[in-house]
Amino acid sequence: MQTIDMASTPLREVNSTLQAQKQDTNQKVWEIVNPRGSHAIACGLDGPIEVTVRGSTGYYSAGMNKQAHVHIVGSAGPGVAENMMSGTVVIDGDASQYAGATGNGGLLVIKGNASSRCGISMKGIDIVVHGNIGHMSAFMAQSGNLVVLGDAGDALGDSLYEARLFVRGKVRSLGADCIEKEMRPEHLEILADLLERAGADAKPVEFKRYGSARKLYNFNIDNASAY
Amino acid sequence: MCGIVGLFLKDKSLEPRLGSMLTDMLITMTDRGPDSAGIAIYGTDNDGITKLTIQSNNPEVDFDQLDKTLSRAANTQLSMRVKDTHAVLEVPDERVDEVRTALTELRPDVRVMSTGDIMEIYKEVGLPKDVAERFALTGMGGSHGIGHTRMATESAVTTMGAHPFSTGPDQCLVHNGSLSNHNNLRRKLKRDGMAFETDNDTEVAAAYLTHKMKNGCNLGEALESSLDDLDGFFTFVVGTKDGFGVVRDPIACKPAVMAETGQYVAFGSEYRALVNLPGIEQARVWEPEPATVYFWEH
Amino acid sequence: MKEMTKGGSGIPRTVPRKPDIFSDHVNAEIRRAAATGIYDIRGGGTKRKVPHLDDLLFLGASISRYPLEGYREKCETTVVLGTRFAKKPIKLDIPITIAGMSFGALSGPAKEALGRGATAAGTSTTTGDGGMTEEERGHSEKLVYQYLPSRYGMNPDDLRRCDAIEVVVGQGAKPGGGGMLLGQKISDRVAEMRNLPKGIDQRSACRHPDWTGPDDLEIKILELREITNWEKPIYVKVGGARPYFDTTLAVKAGADVVVLDGMQGGTAATQDVFIEHVGQPTLACIRPAVQALQDLDMHREVQLIVSGGIRSGADVAKVLALGADAVSIGTAALIALGDNDPRWEAEYNELGTTAGAYDDWHEGRDPAGITTQDPDLMARFDPIVGGRRLSNYLKVMTLEAQTIARACGKNHVHNLEPEDLCALTVEASAMSGVPLAGTSWVPGRDGVY
Numbered sequence: 019m020q021t022i023d024m025a026s027t028p029l030r031e032v033n034s035t036l037q038a039q040k041q042d043t044n045q046k047v048w049e050i051v052n053p054r055g056s057h058a059i060a061c062g063l064d065g066p067i068e069v070t071v072r073g074s075t076g077y078y079s080a081g082m083n084k085q086a087h088v089h090i091v092g093s094a095g096p097g098v099a100e101n102m103m104s105g106t107v108v109i110d111g112d113a114s115q116y117a118g119a120t121g122n123g124g125l126l127v128i129k130g131n132a133s134s135r136c137g138i139s140m141k142g143i144d145i146v147v148h149g150n151i152g153h154m155s156a157f158m159a160q161s162g163n164l165v166v167l168g169d170a171g172d173a174l175g176d177s178l179y180e181a182r183l184f185v186r187g188k189v190r191s192l193g194a195d196c197i198e199k200e201m202r203p204e205h206l207e208i209l210a211d212l213l214e215r216a217g218a219d220a221k222p223v224e225f226k227r228y229g230s231a232r233k234l235y236n237f238n239i240d241n242a243s244a245y
Numbered sequence: 246m247c248g249i250v251g252l253f254l255k256d257k258s259l260e261p262r263l264g265s266m267l268t269d270m271l272i273t274m275t276d277r278g279p280d281s282a283g284i285a286i287y288g289t290d291n292d293g294i295t296k297l298t299i300q301s302n303n304p305e306v307d308f309d310q311l312d313k314t315l316s317r318a319a320n321t322q323l324s325m326r327v328k329d330t331h332a333v334l335e336v337p338d339e340r341v342d343e344v345r346t347a348l349t350e351l352r353p354d355v356r357v358m359s360t361g362d363i364m365e366i367y368k369e370v371g372l373p374k375d376v377a378e379r380f381a382l383t384g385m386g387g388s389h390g391i392g393h394t395r396m397a398t399e400s401a402v403t404t405m406g407a408h409p410f411s412t413g414p415d416q417c418l419v420h421n422g423s424l425s426n427h428n429n430l431r432r433k434l435k436r437d438g439m440a441f442e443t444d445n446d447t448e449v450a451a452a453y454l455t456h457k458m459k460n461g462c463n464l465g466e467a468l469e470s471s472l473d474d475l476d477g478f479f480t481f482v483v484g485t486k487d488g489f490g491v492v493r494d495p496i497a498c499k500p501a502v503m504a505e506t507g508q509y510v511a512f513g514s515e516y517r518a519l520v521n522l523p524g525i526e527q528a529r530v531w532e533p534e535p536a537t538v539y540f541w542e543h
Numbered sequence: 544m545k546e547m548t549k550g551g552s553g554i555p556r557t558v559p560r561k562p563d564i565f566s567d568h569v570n571a572e573i574r575r576a577a578a579t580g581i582y583d584i585r586g587g588g589t590k591r592k593v594p595h596l597d598d599l600l601f602l603g604a605s606i607s608r609y610p611l612e613g614y615r616e617k618c619e620t621t622v623v624l625g626t627r628f629a630k631k632p633i634k635l636d637i638p639i640t641i642a643g644m645s646f647g648a649l650s651g652p653a654k655e656a657l658g659r660g661a662t663a664a665g666t667s668t669t670t671g672d673g674g675m676t677e678e679e680r681g682h683s684e685k686l687v688y689q690y691l692p693s694r695y696g697m698n699p700d701d702l703r704r705c706d707a708i709e710v711v712v713g714q715g716a717k718p719g720g721g722g723m724l725l726g727q728k729i730s731d732r733v734a735e736m737r738n739l740p741k742g743i744d745q746r747s748a749c750r751h752p753d754w755t756g757p758d759d760l761e762i763k764i765l766e767l768r769e770i771t772n773w774e775k776p777i778y779v780k781v782g783g784a785r786p787y788f789d790t791t792l793a794v795k796a797g798a799d800v801v802v803l804d805g806m807q808g809g810t811a812a813t814q815d816v817f818i819e820h821v822g823q824p825t826l827a828c829i830r831p832a833v834q835a836l837q838d839l840d841m842h843r844e845v846q847l848i849v850s851g852g853i854r855s856g857a858d859v860a861k862v863l864a865l866g867a868d869a870v871s872i873g874t875a876a877l878i879a880l881g882d883n884d885p886r887w888e889a890e891y892n893e894l895g896t897t898a899g900a901y902d903d904w905h906e907g908r909d910p911a912g913i914t915t916q917d918p919d920l921m922a923r924f925d926p927i928v929g930g931r932r933l934s935n936y937l938k939v940m941t942l943e944a945q946t947i948a949r950a951c952g953k954n955h956v957h958n959l960e961p962e963d964l965c966a967l968t969v970e971a972s973a974m975s976g977v978p979l980a981g982t983s984w985v986p987g988r989d990g991v992y
Contacts, residue, residue: 101697
């Protein structure tokens with residue numbers, strides 16, 4: 019295992035070292051100590067490596083992640099795993115706003131709570147939150163799955179497209195065009211798989227599914243007040 | 246756009262270090278606010294004494310013998326501590342009005358930054374670390390304090406444009422965000438008798454709170470109604486005699502992180518600002534909910 | 544109009560008169576709104592007359608100022624963008640770039656033509672909403688990659704293979720707009736590219752999903768630099784809202800280049816009310832932006848690109864004289880390719896319009912085959928011919944700018960100054976900070992913004 023100490027290593031060196039680990043690297047296991055809330059830690063990775071960050075991070079940790087498995091032993095600031103393409107990001111603590119924003123793929127697991135706008139504009143990423151999520155989560159979410167074991171804040175799934183939202187706890191309020199939907203066997207299967215991969219202790223049947231009512235897909239003057 | 250820091254000490258043994266802890270937090274927020282910095286410190290309460298923090302662009306001239314001059318003019322004992330462009334006057338409570346009147350007459354260009362039993366406000370243009378040095382902030386002690394680093398959005402970078410803005414005795418406000426209806430509000434508040442030094446949106450928010458409290462609201466109620474009357478994006482941290490308060494607008498895009506241990510409650514715009522606090526690894530760290538007023542008080 | 548008399552009595556009547564504000568155009572729009580219940584959506588920039596660069600003139604050479612000969616006495620036109628922080632700044636042969644226009648709004652061949660033409664002229668093109676296409680990356684030697692609120696198609700690989708990144712905060716046609724393009728269905732190909740259901744109305748976010756404000760933008764720019772090894776120049780694009788503050792904040796947030804797009808700047812499709820009533824004219828934005836750079840001591844260190852209604856070398860020269868480093872063209876580039884060409888007049892008429900007025904590009908029925916995804920229409924447009932036309936046009940603009948600069952005694956177009964100009968109207972003088980012709984008077988000097 020390689021250890022990088024951010025107390026003595028500047029961010030540029032941390033990231034360029036990790037970014038240099040590609041498909042064929044034999045240095046597959048990395049540890050970052052003393053992150054001290056720094057921004058953009060382990061962003062832009064593109065290799066089958068494991069990176070453990072021992073401490074809490076600032077904004078945009080693991081931004082645009084590809085292939086790598088990033089484990090934050092602490093909490094993450096705003097925009098963790100934003101635009102992730104593939105791989106996994108696991109956060110032991112809480113995640114601030116915009117967790118998984120515009121993510122295209124991969125799996126983001128938050129063991130604590132996520133703040134507002136979790137999964138905003140998601141484009142295929144899967145997000146599993148063991149705790150609660152904040153308001154305006156899954157805003158304009160296009161595709162992917164958002165699974166929440168705890169509660170969801172106001173305006174869940176506002177302007178939702180085709181992303182699937184599964185919430186076990188209470189939803190404070192639903193956003194424009196977001197409604198509760200029927201759980202069918204295929205959804206229970208998706209849920210079961212995600213819960214297992216996220217190490218989440220819950221049963222699929224405990225969840226409710228939410229999705230787009232699709233009324234805002236095509237303009238109808240009688241819906242004007244929704245805009 | 247800006248950085249905010251706040252620290253409320255539960256453990257009295259940390260009080261001598263308040264200034265240095267806050268300064269460290271402030272300097273970490275330099276990237277968010279390189280233009281100017283300011284701090285409000287709540288320190289020792291001398292019974293019967295009011296502190297007036299004053300500021301001058303010409304301190305050598307304006308503060309020269311000022312304590313003696315004011316003492317004579319207002320017929321009172323008073324003491325003065327000068328720190329760079331600021332000075333703290335300690336005046337018996339019952340003579341404050343006379344001192345203020347004399348000050349306005351004798352030194353019309355000197356501004357009163359704050360009044361109160363224990364609050365002192367220091368703010369200036371420049372990098373946070375330079376501002377901290379000028380006012381020897383690291384040496385100051387107290388029970389709580391808030392600080393601010395500024396990146397000016399739509400008004401000029403000036404001393405008076407820096408935060409905190411005082412909203413009343415022992416009260417002040419710092420702001421991260423951008424209000425969108427402050428011009429209309431300023432005009433209305435001017436008609437209601439409030440005075441303004443700058444075009445700054447935060448000054449309007451501070452005046453709004455002051456005005457509300459003059460008309461019977463307490464600070465909590467004033468902050469609640471600010472959620473209806475102020476438009477735009479804001480995270481506010483207000484300093485009070487007994488502690489501090491936090492409120493975020495309903496959209497809550499501007500960041501806010503809190504940390505609590507048995508020794509303190511801390512606020513920062515970024516988690517980075519909190520990393521050097523004692524015991525931060527074990528602290529409870531969370532984010533305040535939007536459109537909710539929080540207070541921590543002794 | 545013949546004076547009419549009432550009932551043959553011989554008493555003249557007043558001649559019928561339409562109100563200026565309730566013109567035919569306005570009334571037709573009111574009727575359309577009443578019939579459909581939805582706002583009007585169109586492409587392009589502002590159509591109404593506002594003060595523009597035509598209201599400025601160059602002084603030229605005289606007894607006190609001597610011109611340069613053409614050819615032998617060189618007038619340089621190169622510009623380097625991204626010198627502040629980027630490891631690999633972009634060097635352009637000419638101070639004219641092609642502005643961001645999305646694949647989706649334009650056809651693949653049109654994007655290809657832009658790439659070919661720009662490369663032949665030694666300059667860059669810019670992607671638009673929807674991401675980078677192979678056609679454009681393949682044909683454009685220098686490609687600026689837009690980073691938009693929608694993040695459609697955004698990915699780290701394209702970020703690494705572009706030559707510069709443009710963080711779009713706003714554009715001139717709609718500063719503050721994302722917009723609900725209600726009733727404007729996305730085409731199937733575009734829907735697929737953007738990972739959206741087919742046949743739905745277009746909705747785009749007006750704010751970035753993961754940052755709000757210049758303090759957070761600073762951190763976002765840091766992240767983008769970290770992902771791209773600090774190689775790429777980072778531009779920040781804003782519409783003509785508060786150019787002084789916007790430029791100041793872009794610099795404080797860490798931008799290498801500021802791109803300022805005035806209200807004449809076009810867009811593929813947005814609400815007409817936005818285009819016509821939000822955002823300042825290009826002419827009014829330039830001086831405040833340059834002033835902001837000068838106040839920060841960053842003029843020429845952070846480069847300024849201005850767009851919004853640039854049409855000729857005269858426009859280029861005037862914008863540079865006011866202090867910008869380069870200009871960007873969008874609408875003009877499309878017209879050079881063949882957009883709104885009178886040769887298709889019969890088809891424009893069938894669409895209910897006429898050459899020069901056609902702006903319903905979002906409907907995808909462009910007779911010129913440029914702003915459409917329809918294969919039959921697209922086939923009318925030859926990207927190689929189009930590329931040649933664009934490079935011709937860019938070269939003409941450059942020659943024109945050089946001609947003017949030489950006449951003002953400059954050996955580099957960047958040495959043009961505001962003092963080389965005068966203004967024809969009070970508005971233009973006030974907006975540009977250039978004296979009214981024949982006087983030394985600049986109105987409105989009290990406030991900059």
